Amino acid sequence: MAHEDHKDIVKEIKGTMPDADTLFELADFFKVFGDSTRIRIMCALFEKELSVCCIADIVGMEQSTVSHQLRVLRQENLVKVRREGKQSYYSLEDEHIQKIFEMGLEHIME
Amino acid sequence: MAHEDHKDIVKEIKGTMPDADTLFELADFFKVFGDSTRIRIMCALFEKELSVCCIADIVGMEQSTVSHQLRVLRQENLVKVRREGKQSYYSLEDEHIQKIFEMGLEHIME
DNA sequence: TGAACATATGAACAATTATTCATATGTTAT
DNA sequence: ATAACATATGAATAATTGTTCATATGTTCA
Numbered sequence: 078m079a080h081e082d083h084k085d086i087v088k089e090i091k092g093t094m095p096d097a098d099t100l101f102e103l104a105d106f107f108k109v110f111g112d113s114t115r116i117r118i119m120c121a122l123f124e125k126e127l128s129v130c131c132i133a134d135i136v137g138m139e140q141s142t143v144s145h146q147l148r149v150l151r152q153e154n155l156v157k158v159r160r161e162g163k164q165s166y167y168s169l170e171d172e173h174i175q176k177i178f179e180m181g182l183e184h185i186m187e
Numbered sequence: 188m189a190h191e192d193h194k195d196i197v198k199e200i201k202g203t204m205p206d207a208d209t210l211f212e213l214a215d216f217f218k219v220f221g222d223s224t225r226i227r228i229m230c231a232l233f234e235k236e237l238s239v240c241c242i243a244d245i246v247g248m249e250q251s252t253v254s255h256q257l258r259v260l261r262q263e264n265l266v267k268v269r270r271e272g273k274q275s276y277y278s279l280e281d282e283h284i285q286k287i288f289e290m291g292l293e294h295i296m297e
Numbered sequence: 298t299g300a301a302c303a304t305a306t307g308a309a310c311a312a313t314t315a316t317t318c319a320t321a322t323g324t325t326a327t
Numbered sequence: 328a329t330a331a332c333a334t335a336t337g338a339a340t341a342a343t344t345g346t347t348c349a350t351a352t353g354t355t356c357a
Contacts, residue, residue, distance in 0.1 A: 079237065080274060080303095087244045090231050094245075095292075097223075100230060102295050103288070104223035111218030112315075113211045120210060121200050128190065129334060134197045135204075141318055144335055154297070163324050163333045164190060171291045178213070180283045180290070182205075187214050187264070190333095222345075238302060252346055254305055273303045273354050 109153045110177065113136060115146050119174060122156065126168035219263045220287065224248060225256050228283060232266065236278035 094100070109115060119135045121127060126137070133143045147167055150156040155174060159166045169175075204210070219225060227246045231237060237245070243253045257277055260266040267280045279285075 083241060086237065086241050090234055090245050093234055094230050101223045103291050104221055104226045106291050106295055107217055108221035109291045111214055111221040113214035116210050116214045120204050124200055124203055127196065127231050131193060131196050135200050139317065165334060171294060175292045177287060177290045180287045181213050181216050184281060185216050249347065275304060
């Protein structure tokens with residue numbers, strides 16, 4: 078134990094924090110934003126819905142890679158799919174995404 | 188090439204996206220939020236500045252682990268340090284953090 | 298100066314994850 | 328039904344990353 082009021086502070090702060098499960102979920106959610114391929118995919122989808130092959134060309138990666146990452150985005154409810162003929166069209170599912178992007182961009186621009 | 192307008196769409200979207208470097212930086216920034224230990228550290232710091240040993244006790248991890256993660260947070264300008272005697276006191280450096288947390292929490296609560 | 302304590306750092310290990318290749322599934326048109 | 332195309336998925340690999348132990352650095356006080 079370090080300083081005089083250590084114990085009190087630990088107890089005080091612990092009381093104010095969301096439960097561990099919630100913070101675990103939160104970390105998992107942000108993990109999705111922590112990859113540049115996924116960031117670029119989401120960024121592309123800001124404009125409009127896109128087919129998988131368009132996304133692959135835009136971000137310059139294999140169709141397979143993009144499919145895998147789209148699955149990750151789907152699992153976290155960040156994008157939704159729509160089938161039209163042979164193509165799958167993906168679009169953003171959540172308006173929080175843009176705000177989170179803005180916050181992030183503001184931060185790194187400082 | 189997939190559908191009729193594939194090429195046009197790819198060109199159009201590419202034109203609207205921030206440059207690759209920026210998006211890479213953005214991903215690196217969000218990567219910091221993608222770990223539950225760091226999330227819990229930031230969450231604890233919402234209340235007030237804390238010493239390393241308090242933080243370690245609050246999140247229930249080794250002092251060493253916490254020090255390593257605080258360095259990561261420092262490198263991304265998310266926290267700042269203040270020495271007072273033997274202790275180092277850390278605090279949040281950026282008001283964006285709280286907003287990003289809020290957005291994330293709102294998302295996972297749906 | 299040296300002992301005691303708080304924090305930081307380096308090296309090693311375990312675990313997670315992004316990417317690719319190969320292939321399966323799903324869809325359309327002949 | 329079969330060919331042609333778009334997308335999804337499984338397995339393998341390479342790379343990144345979080346944690347811990349051991350130890351170094353920094354600070355206070357006797």
